[in-house]
Each structure stands twice: as structure tokens, then as C-alpha cells.
Amino acid sequence: MARAVVTLPAQARRGEIVEIKTLAAHAMETGFRRTQTGELIPRDIIRRFTCTYNDVEVFRVDLHPAVAANPLIAFTTVATESGTIAFQWVGDNGYSVTETASIRVE
Amino acid sequence: MSVRTGALRCLAAAAVACVLFDFANVDTEVGATEIPLAERRSGYEFMGRETRMIQDEDATNPGMLWVLDGEALWNRKAGAADRACSDCHGDARANMKGIAARYPAFDAARGRPLSLEQRINACRTERQKAAALPFESRELLALTAYVALQSRGLPVDITIDERTRPFFEAGRETFYRRQGQLNLACTQCHDDHWGAKLGGSPIPQAHPTGYPLYRLEWQSLGSLERRLRNCLVGMRAEPYAYGAPEFVDLELYLMWRARGMKIETPAVRP
Numbered sequence: 001m002a003r004a005v006v007t008l009p010a011q012a013r014r015g016e017i018v019e020i021k022t023l024a025a026h027a028m029e030t031g032f033r034r035t036q037t038g039e040l041i042p043r044d045i046i047r048r049f050t051c052t053y054n055d056v057e058v059f060r061v062d063l064h065p066a067v068a069a070n071p072l073i074a075f076t077t078v079a080t081e082s083g084t085i086a087f088q089w090v091g092d093n094g095y096s097v098t099e100t101a102s103i104r105v106e
Numbered sequence: 107m108s109v110r111t112g113a114l115r116c117l118a119a120a121a122v123a124c125v126l127f128d129f130a131n132v133d134t135e136v137g138a139t140e141i142p143l144a145e146r147r148s149g150y151e152f153m154g155r156e157t158r159m160i161q162d163e164d165a166t167n168p169g170m171l172w173v174l175d176g177e178a179l180w181n182r183k184a185g186a187a188d189r190a191c192s193d194c195h196g197d198a199r200a201n202m203k204g205i206a207a208r209y210p211a212f213d214a215a216r217g218r219p220l221s222l223e224q225r226i227n228a229c230r231t232e233r234q235k236a237a238a239l240p241f242e243s244r245e246l247l248a249l250t251a252y253v254a255l256q257s258r259g260l261p262v263d264i265t266i267d268e269r270t271r272p273f274f275e276a277g278r279e280t281f282y283r284r285q286g287q288l289n290l291a292c293t294q295c296h297d298d299h300w301g302a303k304l305g306g307s308p309i310p311q312a313h314p315t316g317y318p319l320y321r322l323e324w325q326s327l328g329s330l331e332r333r334l335r336n337c338l339v340g341m342r343a344e345p346y347a348y349g350a351p352e353f354v355d356l357e358l359y360l361m362w363r364a365r366g367m368k369i370e371t372p373a374v375r376p
Contacts, residue, residue: 005174007165021165027325069325070168072160 003097006087011104012079020051020059021074024089024097030065046091049073054083063091079105139297140363141311148367149310149375152301157322161374169251169320169372172244172327176252179245185236191249194233198256206254207263207369210358212270219273221354222250223329241348247327251318254371262315262369264362273351277359280352286343307376313364314357316373327372330357 008020024046031043043065051059058077077085087099150158164170180191180198195201210219213228220228226249227238239246266274281292295304296312303309317330324332331353335345346352 005165005170021163023166023168023171025171068322070171072166072168074166 004087004089004099006099006101008085008101008103010102011106014079014081014105016079017076018079018103019074019076020085021072022049022051022087022099023070023072024049025070026089026091026095028063028065028067028069028071032065044092044095046071046089046095048090050088050090051075051077052086052088053077054081055086079103081105139293141297141300143366146313146364146367147300147311148313148315148370150316150370150373152308152310153374153376157374157376161370167320167372167374169318169327169374172248172251172318172320173255173372175244175248176250176255179249180252185230185234187233187235189234191229198252202253202256204257204260204263206250206257206371207260210354210361212267218351219270219354219358221331221349221357222253223331224349224354226250226253242329242332247318247329250329251327251372254318254369257369258371260369261366262361262364264358264365266362270358273355274358274362276352277355277357280356281359286338286341288341290341292337312360313367314360315364315367316370316375318371319373319375321375323376330360 004022004024006020006022009018012018026046027044028046029041029044031041031045033041035041045065045067046063049059049061049063049071050057059075061073063071082103082105085101085103087101089095089097150161153161160166160168177198183190183193192198206222209222209225211225212218213220213225223241223246226246230236231238239249284291284294292312295309300309300311314330314333317333318327320327321333331348334353334356338345
């Protein structure tokens with residue numbers, strides 16, 4: 001089952017600003033909602049998203065209960081060298097998803 | 107004016123209305139209150155810029171998460187027959203092109219039109235010998251979205267023939283029938299007052315070109331029937347059950363009403 005989708009250009013010029021778009025499949029249950037019988041639905045959200053570029057952290061987000069389901073996180077980074085861009089989403093109940101993409105810089 | 111003559115005038119007005127709205131004799135040509143073909147607009151055009159941007163790109167459209175699931179399910183073997191959708195239908199990208207644009211479509215075995223969801227479940231129970239997927243389950247929405255995506259950009263292609271005409275007429279009758287405690291008909295909002303505001307939101311023309319679609323209010327993908335249930339509850343009417351013939355007939359009418367408009371699945375709506 002699809003758990004996350006990342007989109008970024010496959011190649012870029014050195015020093016170019018590239019946009020990265022990520023979508024993670026997650027219900028982002030706030031912890032404030034109740035069932036029809038009044039029981040609290042426990043919180044289940046993504047807590048942190050990090051992006052590393054050749055093992056150097058370039059972007060990080062802390063997420064909170066107000067963030068919508070299936071969070072879309074888009075950001076930019078500078079294409080410095082060819083290599084691997086890794087993405088990690090970590091959350092409640094042991095949720096952890098990693099994705100990697102490669103970029104060629106000329 | 108006495109109460110009695112007032113009542114008589116009401117009756118006379120109702121009789122005139124009956125003459126004007128003699129639905130039994132309305133052909134599949136555009137009826138008196140229907141939106142002229144050239145003035146039809148997709149719900150997309152009523153949305154704000156930000157919501158449009160979410161739909162415009164697959165990279166930002168959360169509906170694509172379901173589409174990817176659907177692609178995996180398409181190729182996964184299921185049921186006692188141990189067959190995948192792809193074992194019979196091959197590559198969906200080629201063989202499912204344009205299919206969703208023709209649904210609901212007539213099924214000879216059942217003698218009535220089936221929605222795309224019902225067709226997928228019919229295939230599951232009859233060909234794959236697997237249990238039918240529950241309506242609005244992630245799996246059924248995913249498969250439907252994956253099949254419908256193959257028709258994205260193609261025009262809705264519904265033609266009414268003698269087999270589907272009774273169901274089409276029943277659907278049209280539902281669209282024009284006042285119901286619920288608010289005593290409203292679909293047509294009153296979607297033919298007569300589209301573009302106006304209801305609760306601060308624009309009233310669209312109700313063209314089901316993007317289903318299953320991602321609704322920000324739902325935080326999820328959902329089917330046309332889920333949306334129709336929303337409308338019925340809003341009218342304080344009792345919604346039909348998922349898969350009810352009334353829903354499929356109404357879907358058939360709505361798709362015919364949107365004939366020629368482009369499929370947008372998976373669309374995004376507020």
C-alpha cells in the first residue's frame with residue numbers, strides 16, 4: 001500500500017533551487033474527537049518529518065494535531081551535488097516511513 | 107380572498123406546474139430547467155486557487171495515494187480463483203481507458219445499470235470468487251480511482267438507449283422530486299441557483315466528473331454516493347443505502363447531464 005510519495009526533479013544544475021513535494025498517507029487523528037458512544041479516539045499523528053541530502057539534514061518539520069490528513073509538505077533546497085535525498089516520517093504508535101530519491105547534479 | 111379560493115388558486119398553479127414539468131414526456135433533449143450545454147461548468151471552476159492547485163498536480167493531489175493503492179490491487183491475485191484484475195484485463199492504462207466515462211453502464215445479466223463500484227464488485231464475486239469489497243472501503247475506492255484515472259481528460263460518454271431509458275427517467279425524476287423535511291429537490295439548488303452561496307460556499311452545478319474524489323472536508327477519498335448522501339442529509343431526507351438502485355439511477359442521470367465534460371478523477375473538492 002502506498003504510504004508516501006515524493007516528487008523532485010531527477011536532475012538539476014549545480015546551485016539551482018529545486019522544489020521537493022512530499023505526500024504521506026496518514027489519517028492524522030487529532031486525539032480530540034470522540035466516537036458516537038463518547039469514547040475519546042486516541043491521538044495518532046505524524047510527529048516529525050526530516051529530509052537529508054547525502055546524510056546532511058536540510059529540512060525538518062514538527063507536526064501537531066491541527067495538521068490535516070495526508071500531509072503535503074513542499075519545500076526547496078539547493079542542488080549541491082549528485083546523490084541521495086532521504087525522507088523520513090515518524091509518528092505515534094511506531095509509525096515510521098522512509099523514502100529515498102536520487103538526484104543528478106551537473 | 108377566501109381560504110377556499112386561495113386553495114383553488116394553489117391547485118391551479120400546481121396544475122400549470124404539472125403541465126410545465128411533464129417529465130414523462132420530456133425526451134433526453136435538454137429540459138426546460140436544465141442548464142444549457144454551453145453554460146455547464148465543472149465544480150473545479152467554483153473552487154479557490156489553492157484548492158485548484160492541489161488538484162492540478164499529481165505530486166500534490168492526495169487522491170493519488172489511493173490511485174497507487176489501486177494499481178497495486180489491480181495486479182494482486184485475489185479470491186478462490188487466484189486471479190488478479192490484470193490477469194483478465196491486462197494493462198489498465200490501455201484497456202481501462204474510457205471505461206469510467208461510460209458508467210453507470212447497463213448490465214444484461216442484472217437487467218439494470220451498474221455503477222463502476224458495483225461492476226468491480228461483480229467482477230470480484232463472479233470472476234475472482236472473492237468477497238465483495240465494502241462500499242467506501244479503502245480497497246474499493248482505490249480500485250475505482252485507479253480505473254477512473256485511466257479516463258482522465260476524456261469526455262463523459264453516456265448515451266441513453268431503450269434498455270437504460272427507464273432507469274434514466276427514474277434518476278431524472280429523483281433529481282426533480284422534492285424530498286426531505288426541507289422539501290427541496292436537487293434541481294432547485296443545482297439548476298436554478300448554481301453560482302449562488304449556500305452557507306458561505308458556492309453552489310456548484312452537480313456534475314459528477316471527478317469521482318471518486320478527495321474532499322478536504324472528508325480528509326479522504328469518497329464516492330459519488332457518499333456525496334449524494336451528504337446532500338440528502340442536508341435536505342433532511344433519509345439517504346438511500348450504498349448501492350441502492352435509486353442512487354445508481356440518479357448517477358446515470360447526473361452523468362448524462364455531464365455528457366461531454368472531461369473526467370477529472372481523482373478530483374479535489376473543498
